[in-house]
Amino acid sequence: MSLLPNTMRAVAATGSVPLDDERALADVDLPLPELRPRDVLVEVAAVSVNPVDVKTRMRRPADAPRIVLGYDAAGTVVGVGSEVTLFAPGDEVYHAGVITRQGTNAEFHAVDERLVGRKPANLSMAEAAAMPLTTITAWESLFDRFRLDASSGGTLLAVAAAGGVGSILTQLAATLTGVSVIGTASRPETRDWVRGMGAAHVVDHHGDLAAAVREIAPDGIDRVFTPSTAGRLPLYADVLRPFGEIVAIDEDPDMDARVLKSKSIAWLWESMFTRGVFETPDMIRQHELLDEASAMFEDGRLRSTLAREIAGIDAAGLREAHALVASGRSIGKVVLVR
Structure with a gap:
């Protein structure tokens, strides 16, 4: 020193x-x-x-x-x-x-x-x-909050999957679990990026996201990871199956979680700090x-x-x-x- x-x-x-x-x-x-x-x-x-x-x-x-x-x-x-x-x-x-x-x-x-x-x-x-920050956030979201492991299956909607957290979360899910990742992205270059990270499907979050997700999973999906919650909770509740789970890393001051109740959907926070x-x-x-x-x-x-x-x-x-x-x-x- x-x-x-x-x-x-x-x-x-x-x-x-x-x-x-x-x-x-x-x-x-x-x-x-x-x-x-x-x-x-x-x-x-x-x-x-x-x-x-x-x-x-x-x-x-x-x-x-x-x-x-x-x-x-x-x-x-x-x-x-x-x-x-x-x-x-x-x-x-x-x-x-x-x-x-x-x-x-x-x-x-x-x-x-x-x-x-x-x-x-x-x-x-x-x-x-x-x-570091994105890897810790994604790792804790997948394995601490969602409690996934190598035997886990089902579907995971990764919102803003071309972002920092979404990019490594998609890689980790594709590599360490059996979960099928549906990533959201809107531009051609971001869609290509998300596919390169290992997403099984890519949908446009600026279009009719619910319809796009249901084309892939007609019976609904199991999990949502979101860094973009504001105004989207009813949409997430719609596309999730009963007993589904949401992990969020942002906050919406106007969020009304009652929309999750009828399906018994779990809301989980993740903060790597x-x-x-x-x-x-x-x-x-x-x-x-x-x-x-x-x-x-x-x-x-x-x-x-x-x-x-x-x-x-x-x-x-x-x-x-x-x-x-x-x-x-x-x-x-x-x-x-x-």
Whole structure:
């Protein structure tokens, strides 16, 4: 640690000002993070931008203290806390961190080792940085919320399947379960992308989605994964079979769940930050699943969902990446590389 600088470059975000306002994202100098006993200090080589970055920035008051966003990174361990046992300086890692601590849009990032995985050896730093948050979200949705395993069958509607989470969720479902994935996508390039991820069927979410789903599954489907709930709950209730399940990663303040009652449909939330924020007894499970995913990337069963690479982890690059993610038209993941 003595050879490390005392300060680092980072990008600080100001809440709810337009993205083209220079205050929205600004290059700053900050002190190097202090390590907790189980923290590793990672020299960040690449980061990706997720919808949570955009939402977090826009939901903060304009006069709130500036924060460092970023919930995905790949890099090299350069320091360890007093109780660290899983990693050592020089290890290449990938991780997502937690929303309650300083983010990854900086030269260095401190993160609990129980949330960190071994970087897949066959992936570049950019390819690896695209994956942690979405892989954890998809993995927990499939195997913790839906409780799927290799013997599971039936159908799963993956809404916005060309997005970051949908892309890896489709791969995981196709590889580790017997579930048939129906992915939604609207443009020719996103439809091709979703098929490439392993979806058995692709339907247009801008058309008559219920009719398109019923052409494939006339008796209804078993499960829905959705990052886009607003106004769609009656549609999901319509296409699901009795005792079906929905896993959502977003929230609709106007949602009326009573539409699910007659079919006894289960509503399940997924937040990949829960384990880290509350330091649950099984917090280390995120380290374990990232390592499991790393092995799957290395043996070719999974592939990175990196689709756009931007040079420089700075305010200008992050402004471009935030705009792409906020547009709702990006495919896969947008990554910035130092």
